[in-house]
Amino acid sequence: MSADSVIPFAFESLPVRGALIHMSRSWRRMQRDHDYDALLTETLGHSAAATALIAQSLKFDGVITLQIQGSGSLKMLVMQCTNDMQLRGMATMGEGTSASDFVELTAAAHCAITVDNGDRPYQGIVEIDGESLSTSLEHYFERSVQVPSHVALVANEDVAGGMLLQQVPGQNIDEDDWTRLHFLAKTLVSKDFEGEAGIELIRKLFSEDDVRVHKARAVDFRCRCSDRKVEEVLKMLGEKESRAALDERGEIEVICEYCGEKRSFDSVDVSRLFAANSVPGSDSVQ
Ligand SMILES: [Zn+2]
Structure with missing residues (x-):
């Protein structure tokens, strides 16, 4: 106990x-x-x-x-x-x-x-x-x-x-x-x-x-991280940045700094992410 x-x-x-x-x-x-x-x-x-x-x-x-x-x-x-x-x-x-x-x-x-x-x-x-x-x-x-x-x-x-x-x-x-x-x-x-x-x-x-x-x-x-929250972060980063990271390393690996959980996103994941919820102009956020 x-x-x-x-x-x-x-x-x-x-x-x-x-x-x-x-x-x-x-x-x-x-x-x-x-x-x-x-x-x-x-x-x-x-x-x-x-x-x-x-x-x-x-x-x-x-x-x-x-x-x-x-x-x-x-x-x-x-x-x-x-x-x-x-x-x-x-x-x-x-x-x-x-x-x-x-x-x-x-x-x-x-x-x-x-x-x-x-x-x-x-x-x-x-x-x-x-x-x-x-x-x-x-x-x-x-x-x-x-x-x-x-x-x-x-x-x-x-x-x-x-x-x-x-x-x-x-x-x-x-x-x-x-x-x-x-x-x-x-x-x-x-x-x-x-x-x-x-x-x-x-x-x-x-x-x-x-x-x-x-x-x-x-x-x-207990960590409050989730796949959805990490996906939100990638969406905020924007498609261009996400694809650049993908090109560089073949996949995007996100490690939660609280609990250490690793989440990987490949090109299929990234395509799905930005096809599902494309926000016009979100790439241009400074
Ligand atoms: Zn976590």
């Missing part, structure tokens, strides 16, 4: 809700086709835990996307999680670059969280103003979402985990209690997530508090 799960919980005597996430199998699968260094592994793992923690709070069918776009060491990081806890993500470094810590890695980078319910996507900007993704997200929740939150994230190549604590809007909490919970959440380290990090971990961490634990929900790695 996979231990990858998210467990929502609430404090009986404090206006605070929370969730604990623990990923191992799905997290290792996400890294399978990549060769990330330790810092990028940690940053991607933090992003995976954070995105899943946000997604578990969705009350509707939708997708949360955390995206960091940089011009220095980190070129791009994308993490997506659906409301039913299907997660995928990847990151790429700028050519020939390296970084020694999160601040250097994300220097001059832009970070955004998009909530897409299939109707009208909403994007919020996350200022990378702390020394970590968790600090930046705490500021984001406080300023943009106006929900004071504590975010603790841990990751290495084996586990990605974390905890989100949020004040219940409209209710007052004693500042000392809030600080105490923050302190406790910040004590979480990777070792806590080795093995079955579940209800016991929540109970151990908040042993002084009365915590109501809700049903655990499974978290899985």
Whole structure:
């Protein structure tokens, strides 16, 4: 049985809700086709835990996307999680670059969280103003979402985990209690997530508090790529470009950068693609 799960919980005597996430199998699968260094592994793992923690709070069918776009060491990081806890993500470094810590890695980078319910996507900007993704997200929740939150994230190549604590809007909490919970959440380290990090971990961490634990929900790695989506990309590329690529290599091979799935298109496929849905002028898009 996979231990990858998210467990929502609430404090009986404090206006605070929370969730604990623990990923191992799905997290290792996400890294399978990549060769990330330790810092990028940690940053991607933090992003995976954070995105899943946000997604578990969705009350509707939708997708949360955390995206960091940089011009220095980190070129791009994308993490997506659906409301039913299907997660995928990847990151790429700028050519020939390296970084020694999160601040250097994300220097001059832009970070955004998009909530897409299939109707009208909403994007919020996350200022990378702390020394970590968790600090930046705490500021984001406080300023943009106006929900004071504590975010603790841990990751290495084996586990990605974390905890989100949020004040219940409209209710007052004693500042000392809030600080105490923050302190406790910040004590979480990777070792806590080795093995079955579940209800016991929540109970151990908040042993002084009365915590109501809700049903655990499974978290899985699942890519959302499909033949149809890749075909859409080729159509956007245009017939001329597609045929040029075909002439060069005999076939067009498209590898999904999230899950590593290979899809090949030969001349018959390309002809079918552009015969089925020829859009006048689509080749001339700049
Ligand atoms: Zn894929």
